[in-house]
Amino acid sequence: MLGLILPAAGFAQISPEAAGTAAVAPARTADPSLFKDLGGLPVIERVVSDFVAAMLADERIKHTFAGTNLQRLDKMLVEQFCQISGGGCAYTGDPMKEVHQGLKLTNAHFNALVEDLQLAMDKNGIPSRTQNRLLALLAPMQRDTVTR
Numbered sequence: 001m002l003g004l005i006l007p008a009a010g011f012a013q014i015s016p017e018a019a020g021t022a023a024v025a026p027a028r029t030a031d032p033s034l035f036k037d038l039g040g041l042p043v044i045e046r047v048v049s050d051f052v053a054a055m056l057a058d059e060r061i062k063h064t065f066a067g068t069n070l071q072r073l074d075k076m077l078v079e080q081f082c083q084i085s086g087g088g089c090a091y092t093g094d095p096m097k098e099v100h101q102g103l104k105l106t107n108a109h110f111n112a113l114v115e116d117l118q119l120a121m122d123k124n125g126i127p128s129r130t131q132n133r134l135l136a137l138l139a140p141m142q143r144d145t146v147t148r
């Protein structure tokens with residue numbers, strides 16, 4: 001299980017090549033226990049709010065959000081985290097590849113984002129075992145977001 005072997009700094013070792021050659025990532029959703037273990041929607045909402053704040057304060061990646069509708073970003077992240085953790089939400093945002101392709105993101109950007117998410121989850125008291133289960137579901141999206 002990927003989640004158990006994730007280093008604290010994220011999953012830099014998964015290059016887009018190594019992540020697989022499938023053109024479309026399989027839809028991944030956890031069993032509903034992850035949603036519950038995260039603390040349900042109220043905690044996911046707090047995590048996302050802290051996560052977005054951390055990214056906006058992060059010198060490594062804050063420039064990428066210069067033209068972003070932050071209210072929408074927050075809402076889409078809540079929907080996405082709720083959906084992939086098995087909370088029964090529907091993600092209504094755009095496909096990951098489409099959203100990120102113009103941003104010219106690197107693995108370093110990706111790892112910065114993962115660190116900011118870990119900080120936000122720490123702040124909300126989510127145990128690292130549970131954090132890693134969510135991170136493992138996000139890991140396959142590296143190949144859709146990192147383009148250089």
Ligand code: HEM
Pocket residue numbers: 061064065066067068069072073076077080092093094095099100103105109110111113138139141142145
């Ligand atoms: C697992 C990795 C990632 C996930 C799950 C993710 C998720 C999302 C979601 C759900 C949205 C909103 C889509 C919409 O509005 O329809 C979004 C937008 C955005 N993401 Fe990511 N993202 C990831 C990686 C990254 C990275 C590494 C960066 C930069 C460091 C980044 C920067 C952005 C920016 C700037 C936008 C807004 C684009 C715009 O204004 O149109 N994302 N992301």
